[in-house]
Amino acid sequence: MADLNKPLVEIRDVTFGYGREVVLDHVSLEIGARDFLAVIGPNGGGKTTLLKAILGLVNPWSGQVVYNLPSGKDPRGRLGYVPQFSTFDRDFPLRISDMVLMGRLGRHNLLRPYSREDRAAAERTINRLGLAGVARAHASEVSGGQLQRALIARALVGDPEILFLDEPTASIDAESRDTLRGLLADLNRAIPIVVVTHDITSLAPMVRRIACINRKLFYHGDPELSLEVMEEVYGCPVELVTHGVPHRVLHDHHHHH
Amino acid sequence: MPSFLDALSYEFLRNAVLAGVLASVLCGIIGTFVVVKKLAFISDGISHAAFGGMGLCFFFGIDPLLGAIPVALACALALGAVDRETIRSYDALIGVLWAVGMAVGVVFVYKTPGYAPNLMTYLFGNILLVTRRDLLAILVLAVSVLATLAIFFKGIVAVAFDEVFARVRGLPVRLLMALLLGMIALSVVILIQVVGIILVVALLTIPSVISLMLWKDLRGVLLGSVGIGVGITLGGLLLSFQYDLPSGPAIILLGAVLLIGVYGGKKIVAARPLLER
Numbered sequence: 001m002a003d004l005n006k007p008l009v010e011i012r013d014v015t016f017g018y019g020r021e022v023v024l025d026h027v028s029l030e031i032g033a034r035d036f037l038a039v040i041g042p043n044g045g046g047k048t049t050l051l052k053a054i055l056g057l058v059n060p061w062s063g064q065v066v067y068n069l070p071s072g073k074d075p076r077g078r079l080g081y082v083p084q085f086s087t088f089d090r091d092f093p094l095r096i097s098d099m100v101l102m103g104r105l106g107r108h109n110l111l112r113p114y115s116r117e118d119r120a121a122a123e124r125t126i127n128r129l130g131l132a133g134v135a136r137a138h139a140s141e142v143s144g145g146q147l148q149r150a151l152i153a154r155a156l157v158g159d160p161e162i163l164f165l166d167e168p169t170a171s172i173d174a175e176s177r178d179t180l181r182g183l184l185a186d187l188n189r190a191i192p193i194v195v196v197t198h199d200i201t202s203l204a205p206m207v208r209r210i211a212c213i214n215r216k217l218f219y220h221g222d223p224e225l226s227l228e229v230m231e232e233v234y235g236c237p238v239e240l241v242t243h244g245v246p247h248r249v250l251h252d253h254h255h256h257h
Numbered sequence: 258m259p260s261f262l263d264a265l266s267y268e269f270l271r272n273a274v275l276a277g278v279l280a281s282v283l284c285g286i287i288g289t290f291v292v293v294k295k296l297a298f299i300s301d302g303i304s305h306a307a308f309g310g311m312g313l314c315f316f317f318g319i320d321p322l323l324g325a326i327p328v329a330l331a332c333a334l335a336l337g338a339v340d341r342e343t344i345r346s347y348d349a350l351i352g353v354l355w356a357v358g359m360a361v362g363v364v365f366v367y368k369t370p371g372y373a374p375n376l377m378t379y380l381f382g383n384i385l386l387v388t389r390r391d392l393l394a395i396l397v398l399a400v401s402v403l404a405t406l407a408i409f410f411k412g413i414v415a416v417a418f419d420e421v422f423a424r425v426r427g428l429p430v431r432l433l434m435a436l437l438l439g440m441i442a443l444s445v446v447i448l449i450q451v452v453g454i455i456l457v458v459a460l461l462t463i464p465s466v467i468s469l470m471l472w473k474d475l476r477g478v479l480l481g482s483v484g485i486g487v488g489i490t491l492g493g494l495l496l497s498f499q500y501d502l503p504s505g506p507a508i509i510l511l512g513a514v515l516l517i518g519v520y521g522g523k524k525i526v527a528a529r530p531l532l533e534r
Contacts, residue, residue, distance in 0.1 A: 018342065055425050076427035088419040092293055093469060093478045102415050107427050110412045138473040158426070 080160025145176025306358030382453030
């Protein structure tokens with residue numbers, strides 16, 4: 001049985017890069033049981049790379065990622081992942097229902113057909129996310145918001161213990177963003193959520209902690225941040241790098257609360 | 258002039274028809290993965306590289322098929338294993354493999370003493386030369402490729418659709434990719450017998466490209482491209498017989514005409530609501 005007081009994921013002093021270029025420089029970060037963590041920072045600052053390191057898609061040069069999931073199981077297949085639209089082929093001949101069902105696939109059933117439970121779980125998740133009307137449709141025929149929810153459904157159908165979303169608000173309209181906010185708030189009652197985003201404002205109300213990444217981890221904290229402060233914080237990496245005083249900008253606002 | 262059906266009493270034509278049908282089933286299914294995973298250039302590279310193995314076998318007087326299989330498989334596995342970040346230009350690597358294979362093949366064929374085999378047959382294929390033994394080899398290869406695909410189908414679809422997600426789910430992505438490339442390599446070897454090295458990529462892609470325009474779910478696309486593949490292969494053979502055309506090009510050209518026709522048809526259907534306004 002896993003220790004419930006320990007963080008679910010501990011990123012311990014992780015350094016990683018591509019070629020000779022260091023992208024993550026001694027980054028340490030924790031993900032707690034009820035977290036809603038927003039990883040923010042400039043483009044190319046290492047946000048997505050940090051996500052890849054947590055998901056086990058890249059091996060750190062040094063440091064480690066330690067998992068302590070509630071189930072006590074190996075993290076493989078226990079982490080929910082919602083990618084950006086650009087990482088897969090939207091024209092691939094799959095119906096939305098097939099795409100969601102794919103979230104049940106793992107090493108254990110690789111060579112077996114999907115079970116009755118797999119199909120039931122997919123149907124439940126499709127209904128829960130309001131996708132029943134488009135379940136038979138093709139990915140290229142649905143709206144951005146619907147495709148986003150289908151990707152979330154695919155991540156949720158395998159009962160993940162943490163949900164990771166990469167730029168979830170990037171390709172959807174304002175109305176879909178409202179739906180997404182409600183959905184994530186609802187999901188966050190059960191599992192921690194980690195969002196990599198450059199658009200902190202649309203998710204601001206529910207974010208509990210932010211991590212500001214620009215090669216190094218510049219800020220990692222849990223203030224009750226207002227929208228304005230969030231915007232300030234989002235600008236932080238650039239300012240901090242130019243002025244070389246990592247904490248002042250944040251602390252000024254921080255202490256008003 | 259005897260009709261095509263009468264001519265089917267000749268063994269060589271029956272072999273040709275059977276080889277064509279088997280190859281079409283295979284390329285309809287494997288070709289769909291080639292198209293959706295954008296592996297057409299790799300497939301073409303494997304096809305040309307395989308000629309190196311065929312030339313070597315010629316020189317030593319062995320069945321060229323025995324040389325084509327290991328070379329095609331080795332190329333497929335090497336292309337799957339190479340680290341794309343280190344090699345920098347993956348495209349160029351495929352091009353090099355392609356040219357080296359052809360060069361090796363041509364050198365050995367040139368140096369083969371005595372009767373020099375007709376290069377044109379290997380470049381453009383001659384399905385009418387398929388022997389009973391070739392047919393058996395094609396059957397064994399096709400069945401093993403399709404059986405492997407059936408066993409790993411879910412995983413291969415998942416990797417073809419979204420490799421990163423498959424890795425997050427803990428699937429053995431490298432193994433599945435290697436299997437897919439290996440299946441493509443064996444399919445290429447079979448197709449060389451039917452349409453020749455240069456035209457392999459066309460037979461691998463044309464039926465699936467047409468099918469992808471007509472169907473939206475994977476099952477529909479797979480069945481559709483098998484049907485279209487069988488149709489153009491048999492139709493091409495018939496044209497080749499009636500008008501004395503080389504069989505490989507006749508098959509490919511019929512496919513190209515169908516592709517243009519379906520594309521045009523889709524465009525007209527899409528434009529109709531605008532015209533009627």
